[in-house]
Amino acid sequence: ALESLMGSPHLSSRRWIWEQYDHMVMADTVQRPGGDAAVVRVHGTEKGLAISCDVTPRYCAADPREGAKQAVAECWRNLTAVGADPLAITDCMNFGNPERPEIMGEFVEAVKGMADACSALSFPVVSGNVSLYNETNGVAIPPTPAIGGIGLIPDIASMATLALKQDGDALILIGPEGGHLGHSLYQELASGEYEGAPPPVDLAAERRAGDFVRGLIRSARVSAVHDISDGGLLVAVAEMALAGGLGVALDAAPEGRPAHAVWFGEDQGRYLVAATADEAARILQEAAKAGIPARRVGKAAGDALKLPGEAPLLLSSLRTAHERWLPAFMGG
Numbered sequence: 169a170l171e172s173l174m175g176s177p178h179l180s181s182r183r184w185i186w187e188q189y190d191h192m193v194m195a196d197t198v199q200r201p202g203g204d205a206a207v208v209r210v211h212g213t214e215k216g217l218a219i220s221c222d223v224t225p226r227y228c229a230a231d232p233r234e235g236a237k238q239a240v241a242e243c244w245r246n247l248t249a250v251g252a253d254p255l256a257i258t259d260c261m262n263f264g265n266p267e268r269p270e271i272m273g274e275f276v277e278a279v280k281g282m283a284d285a286c287s288a289l290s291f292p293v294v295s296g297n298v299s300l301y302n303e304t305n306g307v308a309i310p311p312t313p314a315i316g317g318i319g320l321i322p323d324i325a326s327m328a329t330l331a332l333k334q335d336g337d338a339l340i341l342i343g344p345e346g347g348h349l350g351h352s353l354y355q356e357l358a359s360g361e362y363e364g365a366p367p368p369v370d371l372a373a374e375r376r377a378g379d380f381v382r383g384l385i386r387s388a389r390v391s392a393v394h395d396i397s398d399g400g401l402l403v404a405v406a407e408m409a410l411a412g413g414l415g416v417a418l419d420a421a422p423e424g425r426p427a428h429a430v431w432f433g434e435d436q437g438r439y440l441v442a443a444t445a446d447e448a449a450r451i452l453q454e455a456a457k458a459g460i461p462a463r464r465v466g467k468a469a470g471d472a473l474k475l476p477g478e479a480p481l482l483l484s485s486l487r488t489a490h491e492r493w494l495p496a497f498m499g500g
Contacts, residue, residue, distance in 0.1 A: 169354065169357060169358075169432065170402050170403065170406060170427070170431075170473070170481065170485060170486070171481065171485065171489045172357055172489075173354070173357060173399050173432075174399075174403065174406055174486055174489050174490045175489030175490060175492060175493050176353070176357070176493065177497070178353050178398060178399075178491060179353070179398060179399055179403060179490075180490060180491070180492070180493035181202075181490050181491045181493075181494065182201070182202075182256075182494065183201075183491065183494075184494045184495045184498060185204070185494070186201040186202075186391060186459045187302075190204075196208045196209050196211075198216055198324050198327065199216075199250060199327060199329060202411065203250065203329055203330050203411070204220065204245075204246040204247075204249040204250055204330060204393075204394060204395055205218040205219060205220040205249065205250045205252065205319070206218070206219045206220070207219075207250055207252075207321065207324065207327055209324060211377035211489075212280055214319075214322070214323045214324060214325065214426070215320060215321060215322060215323070215324065216321040216324035216327060217318060217321075217324075218247045218250050218251075218252035218318065218319040218320070218321055219316070219317070219318055219319075220243050220246035220247055220316070220317050221243070221247060221314060221315065221316040221317075221423060222239050222242040222314075222317075223235075223239040223265050223312055223313055223314045223315055224238060224239065224242070224366075224397075224398070225309075225310035225311065225312045226310065226351050226362050226366070227239075227277055227351055227366035227367070228274070228278060228310060228311040228312060228313065229300075229310040229311060229316045229362075230239070230350070230362070230364070230365060230366045231277075231365060231366050232273075232274040232275075232277035232278045232281065232311045233277040233278065233280050233281035233284075233311075234281060234365070234366055234368060234369060235278070235281065235311070235366055236277070236278040236280075236281030236282045236285070236311075236313045237281040237282070237284050237285045237369040237371070238366065238367070238369050239282075239285075239286035239313055239314070239315045240257065240281075240282055240286055240289065240291060240315050240317075240349065240375050241285050241289065241369050241371065241436060241437070242315075242395070242397055243291075243315045243316070243317035244285075244289050244291050244317065244374070244378065245374070245378060245395040245397075245437070245439070246317070247318075247319035247407050248378040248381060248382050248394055248395075248439075249316055249328065249330070249381070249393045249394060249395045249439060250319075250321065250327055250329070250393070250491055251321050251327050251328045251382060251385040251386065251393075252319030252320055252321045252330050252382075253319055253320050253321075253322075253382070254289065254291050254317055254318075254319040254321055255291075255317075255318050255319055255403050256291065256292050256293070256294045256317070256318060256490065257286065257291055257292070257293050257294070257315050257316060257317045257318075258293070258294060258295040258296050258315075258316045258317075259282065259293060259295075259296035259297075259313055259314065259315055259316070260296065260297055260298075260299060260313075260316070261275065261278070261296065261297070261298045261299065261300075261312040261313050261314075261485050262299045262302055262309060262311075262313070262314060262348060263275050263278075263298075263299070263300055263302065263308070263309070263311055263312070264300070264301065264302055264303045264308020264309060264479050265300070265301050265303055265308065265348075266300050266301075268308075269275075269341055271308055271311075273369070274311040274350060275311070278313045279313075281313075282313060282315075283388040284371065285369070285371055288371035288372065288374075289371065289374070289375055291317070292412060296370075302380050306312050306476075312430075316404065320406075323405075326385060326386055326391065326394065327385075327387060328385045328393040329392060329393075330392055330393065330394035330407060330408050330411050331392055331408065331410030331411035331412035331413075332359075332391075332392050332409055332411070332414040332416070332442055333391045333392060333412055333414070333442070334391055334414075334442075334444075334471065335414065335443075335467065335468055335469055336445065336467060336468060337391055337442040337443060337448075337467060337468045338442065338443060338444070338445050338446060338448035338464055338466075338467050339408075339416060339440055339441070339442055339451070339464065339465045339466050339467065339468065339485045340404065340440070340441050340442075340443065340448050340451055340452065340462055340463070340464055340465070341396075341401065341416050341438065341462065341463055341464075341465045342377055342380065342381060342398070342438065342439045342440075342455060342460060342461070343373070343377045343435070343436075343437045343438030343439060343443060343460070343461060343462075343463045344370070344373060344435055344437060344438065344461050345422075345425075345430065345433070345435055345461065346367075346433065346435045347426065347429025347430055347433035347435070348367040348368075348429075348430075348433045349364075349423050349429055349432065349433055349434070350362075350363065350364030350365045350366060350367070351363070351364060351365070351366045351367075351434075352367075352399075352400065352432060352433065352434045353398055353399050353400075353403075353432070353434070354399070354400065354433075367433075367434050367435055367436050368415040368436070369436045370436070370437060372431060373437050374436065374437040376458065376460055377437050377438070377439065377460055378437075378439075378458070380454075380455065380458060380460055381439045381441065384441060384451065386427075389443060389447050389450075389451065390441040390442060390443045390451075391442045391443060391444075392408055392412065392440075392441065392442040392498075393439060393440070393441050393442075394407060394408050394439065395438070395439050395440075396435075396438040396439065396440060397434070398431040398434065399434070400431060400435075401432070401433070401438075401465065402431035402432060402433055402473075403430055403432070403442075404420075404440050404485060405418065405440065405465070405466070405471060405473065406490075408440060408442070409468075409473060409483055409486075409489055410483060410486065410490060412468075413471075413483065414470075414471075415468070415469055415470040415471045415472045415473060415474065415480075415483055416466050416467070416468055416469065416473050416474070417463060417466050417467055417469045417470065417474045417499065418466035418473065418475050418476065419464060419465055419466050419476070420476045422463070440465070442468060445467075448464060452464065469495050471483050471484070473486070
């Protein structure tokens with residue numbers, strides 16, 4: 169399932185696109201494409217600006233208010249994952265014909281969801297635009313409130329990246345686990361369709377986890393950070409492994425929950441961080457004191473992803489699947 173997801177249109181590498189333009193203009197890009205957020209330096213200072221753009225249209229189609237909340241929260245999370253203080257957002261509200269009541273209803277609910285998240289996360293809207301009447305033969309696009317966010321990193325020397333860096337580092341999952349599979353990529357892979365409700369967004373828990381992770385980054389206690397979004401936990405592990413060229417030996421899934429829900433559930437408000445074994449133990453203790461769910465999920469090791477009881481998945485095989493789809497599609 170993991171190799172199929174990583175080689176799918178949803179999760180395949182976008183390298184074919186970003187290698188075709190100069191993303192290093194004036195050598196100001198200090199975090200290149202492929203991570204949670206781009207980072208560019210602020211001239212004459214040690215500061216960096218982090219930028220991310222996010223929305224998950226399938227969530228918005230299932231529940232426009234919850235989907236719009238998720239878009240804002242994921243943007244906030246991506247900025248946090250590189251060590252930035254999220255500052256503000258802009259939006260592009262892409263919808264069908266608003267003269268149809270159901271489309272106007274989607275628009276209204278999406279605005280309410282954005283307002284909920286922006287208020288809870290102190291992440292104001294400072295600009296935006298609207299694109300309406302996006303339909304073909306009377307069929308509208310999914311409600312797509314695209315959220316572009318910007319954040320400030322006080323010192324780019326302390327910026328975080330998603331790449332695993334050191335053999336033996338422990339991987340810690342921070343944030344709640346519920347194994348939510350409704351409208352997930354795993355559900356679509358397994359059944360060919362999306363059903364049920366999208367994952368709920370607990371904005372208070374989102375902020376607690378994000379502030380905790382940002383503190384770990386600022387104090388240089390973690391060597392890698394990645395937010396968990398499309399595809400769930402195992403996809404995030406794979407992305408960190410591919411970015412660093414370092415495999416992961418995974419611990420067994422917790423008892424009492426189906427393994428596929430643990431690995432592929434798209435619960436919100438979660439991060440993966442890598443740290444030395446001793447530091448990881450301290451992080452787990454501090455998270456428990458703060459009331460933030462956290463557990464160890466494995467350690468960096470070797471050249472493959474190793475799930476207990478299953479054959480290792482070599483990074484070379486996973487990378488081939490991940491990199492192949494888009495060039496093949498465009499070449500076709």
